[in-house]
Amino acid sequence: MSALTDMLADWMPGQRWFGGKGREWAGVTEEGFFLDQSDPALSVHRVRVEYTDGASDTYLVPLSWRSAPAEELSTAFVGAVSGSHGENYAYDAMRDRDATVPWLTHLVAASTVGPMRFHPAGVAYIPEGLPGDVISTEQSNTSLVFGETAILKLFRRLEPGLNPDVEIHDALRQAENQHIAGLLGYIEVDDPNGLEPATVAMLQTFVPNASDGWRLATSSVRDLYAEADLHADEVGGDFAGESERLGEATASVHADLAQVLPSEPADRDWYATVAGQMTARLEAALAVVPDLAEHADALRSLYAAVADTTEPVVRQRVHGDLHLGQVLRTTTGWIVLDFEGEPARPLAERRELDTPLRDVAGMLRSFDYAARHMLVEQPDDPQRAYRAQEWAERNRRAFCEGYSAAGGVTLSSDSALLRAFEADKAVYECVYEARNRPHWLMIPLSSLSRLAAGN
Template sequence: MSRLEDVLREWLPTQRWYGGKGTAVTAVRVEHEERLSGGEDVRHTLLHVTDADGRTELYQVLLGHRSGEVEQRLKAAVVGEVDGRVLYDAVHDPQAVGSLLQLLAEGRTLSRLTFTSTAALDASLPSRVMGAEQSNTSVVYGEDYILKLFRRVQPGLNPDLEITRALAEGGSPYVARPLGWVEGQVGGRTTTLGLLQDFQHNSTEGWAMATASVRDLFAEADLHADEVGGDFAAESERLGAATAEVHVLLREVLPSGVADADESARTARQLHERLDAALAVVPDLEPHAPALRAAYDAVGALTEPVPVQRVHGDYHLGQVLRTEHGWVLLDFEGEPARPLAERTALMSPLRDVAGMLRSYDYAARHLLAERGGDNQLAYRANEWAERNRQAFCDGYARAAGTDPRSEAVLLRAFELDKAVYEVVYEARNRPAWLPIPVGSIERLATP
């Protein structure tokens, strides 16, 4: 490797958006770099990154190159020094990300990058980087736009752009309108690199609202979930209805179909395979394996047709915003670690329902992990989670015309599959939270 690639090999694992947490980077190769217009030397760079397990993935970075020291505000973004020049992550450089907005406003095409806009854009707006994201990096311009840069790149059309654009064109009030996108050529395919949308100012994340409601409940130890001022059930019902309306519209504007018995059997095999992979990482799951496999076998035994369609794919309370006009759903790219073909496959919409139901469990129970497991609070947490899970399903049933709870075999299996995924994540990242998904598996594994 060159000195540049050596520096990147050390820097990448320290980034929140790097997907190979806990695994060393063994090799980095620059696939392509292209200098952006503007005064600074900022290069759009695609990197092939190989880890110690032999996996190779493509990442997108904006690398700034300076001949002298960077100013204080960019010190934390420094990548390293190569041939006497300082390299830094230029998404933290207002001038660099300002040039991206300028390119979008002008609809420019560079040698391998294309910038498309669908609305008149004000390229003079100041920028700031949002700090809460894990998989990608988003830049907010004023209070008007937000540009998401997809850090981990897979060749082709990103489902976040595809689905959001289709829903917006279909008239959905539940998505942030796409204003533009950045594309590049990767492996001979036009590939989504960034998505510009309306910024939802004066909004609150669903997770923040839900956990505030749980804190209110815990603070009123003598009251039930429906008696405290911060009761969240009405919002959960509205969110269920919004989710159902999005699913209904997705069936109309994108492909949909029906899965037969063979497809159900294939789904069951996939569930078993994911459990096998999880057991290899977290052997403590083994006592629950028979019950999990029984739930998955029940899916494989289904003979009735199952409606399938495009779905969100990674749906939880952190993917929704409550605005002054109602709920807005975000981040339709699915789980970024999964292959693009899997993220764009037709699935049962119950996968999204299961993801949100798991999120209610997390909102209620993660605070218990911080408080040492008080029995009275545990009772309240369970009461809150159940009340909001039912409210979400009530809203969904009202808007969709079908109750997700009537498909108990599928819903239970998908919830368990999500909980197994959570066990692996928590074991690797937040061991103190591991009892949350394990406890959910114990509850869900008994029909």
Template sequence: MSALTELFREWIPQQRWFGGKGREWADVTEEGFFLDRGNPVLSVHRVHIEYTDGVRETYLVPLSWRDQQADELESAFVGAVASEGNETFAYDAMRDREATAPWLIHLAQGSSVGPMHFSPAGEGDIPEGLPGDIVSTEQSNTSLVYGQEAIFKLFRRLEPGLNPDVEVHGALRRADNPHIASLLGHVEIDDPSGAEPATVAMLQTFVPNASDGWRLATASVRDLYAEGDLHADEVGGDFAADSERLGAATASVHADMAEVLPTEAAAAEWFTTVSRQMSERLDAAIEVVPQLAEHADGLREVYAAVAGTEERVVRQRVHGDLHLGQVLRTATGWIILDFEGEPARPLASRRELDSPLRDVAGMLRSFDYAARHLLVEQPEDPQREYRAQEWAARNRAAFCAGYSHARGLDPCGDSPLLRALEADKAVYECVYEARNRPHWLMIPLQSLARLAGRD
């Protein structure tokens, strides 16, 4: 094993974007090339990890190299490598501000460097020459903000094929949709085995002075709880008008996606498959969260109703992971972000056609989370519980009304599919919370009591 692969073996498991935490490594190899030979030198590495269960993953790791240790980059330090009697010091290049300019320079020029290809989306939109500042909240990916002009997202885990975030944003740019941040370019890397190139990164217009949807919604809930005797529609921080506009923005994006990307009518077999997959996920989830068993019979009835439904569904491309944390409110309206779907799912499945109700269900679940998150680990308070339920119901209804008015159909009517998708999402949330935030498990469990028809 080389000195560099040994460094990766020690460093990668500690990174937030690494998806294989807790799994045992069988082998690790790497291949790299120089992207820029300035000061500092910038190299890019594909790190291939094989786990003991036979699964293989590839991660992208850009490194900056310095002859001397940089104390100001201590948090980005990867390790030292000896070469010809001297030590060279490697840093996470996404956290080394002096190593961030080459990405935009190559994009503006449409360069090809080694196996990597840079493709600008238009003319004159790329702020060439600016350094980038890291976005610290990223998890599965890593993003850099260049001034107030652009945001660059690096996809850490590589899979063959065009990332849905690039594909959908490119299509919606052509449709001139007002509810997205324009795609400015993307980067791909050739696959050494001859498979499709993998998407490495994308560049979008940065949205300055925008407010995160989750923070706005939860601020509204705090305002409600601070007023002991007012209803949700009487509080100064009422969020319903924003929820209605967000529903309209979601409908606009869905309509344009259906216009510029493939669609097809859902056949009976699709409903049967969706129903079966939901039941299988429930069975697996009960093994992790035994409390789900008390809702299992009701949930199976909800899922079975999907197999027998006669509702008409046109399958299309969807967001795939829509929630309040994926939207920004600006002075002119809502912007929807991150069309890559759930990063844990294989890329091919994230590009499959689906019902737009999946996105609606995700947002409805997010309203429940926003309403109840302040009740976590608090003494039981029936009045607050009632108020949380009232806030969630008001904003769910407002979102649906906005969607309905904008697209001419009510996504939240008597739809067995929507109810099942909500329940399926809540089951997924139960597993996630049990593994990561056990004190939040009460939120999806309480929602499942409603969705399974137990209250």
């Protein structure tokens, strides 16, 4: 391997967006080009990691290059490579403000640089010339905020095909949906093997002074816990009205997606396939989370009933990973973010038609998490547990009522099909918590007790 490849191989496993942690590497290759050769220079690299199990991933790594160390960028330092004129110092270009300007410059110019092509949407002002500030809280991607005007999301793991986040935002923009942040453009890179270009990044309108849905919901829960003698509907921070409006916004997004992108009624084979997938995920989860065993038979019966249900389903494009952390409350209403779907799933699967019930189930699970996350600190407090359940039920019901009213459908959290999607999501959560936050495992397990019992 070259010195650059060695450097990247040493650095990448420590990055939050790297999804191959703990997997054994069989090899790594790199190819790159310069996007800008001013000072600092900006290069873009596609790094292909091959694993010993035969799988592989390709990651996008932009680097900024300086002729001398930059102390203010010490936390973004990647490594040094010897050149004909001495050492060249490489930094994570997404955290080097001086190296962020070229992204929007090329987008405004609709440039083609090497294999990379820039596509402005041509619908709004793009703040050319401004540097971008990195958002440090992200995991699978990396985003830069340019002033208070635009936000650029860089997709770290590359796959051939148009990213659903770009595709769906573009469709909803054409539908003039009021619950999204407008698409300003996107960037793609040609595939070296002749497959479809991969989406590198997308630029959207930035939504300043907005509040994260999770923070708003959990603040409401804290208000409830602080008022020992009041019910959820009596607390000043009652969230049910917002939950209802969020249901309305979700239904609006689903309705527009069904109008502007393909949709079709589900056939019997689809129900059987979904039931089989749910059951397979449960069986795999049992090997990781032994505590699931007490619910296994009831869950198998719940999933088996999916294959025989008569509840009508329209398959269409959906969000795919909807929860309270994916929505923002602005002064005018709710904004839905991140239509990428679950990043761990292959892109082709994320673009398949699905049921809106999967999104609804994801949001209902998120209400449970918001209500119960503080119980982790006091798991044996029956009063808090009661109040958490009261808050969750009130907000789940309000969300379903808002969705039903706006969507012209009858949506109930008691639906057997919706309950199966919720249970499937909770099983996934059990595996995640067992591997990452074992002390949080009680949250999805307690929900499965309710779901398996049909409550």
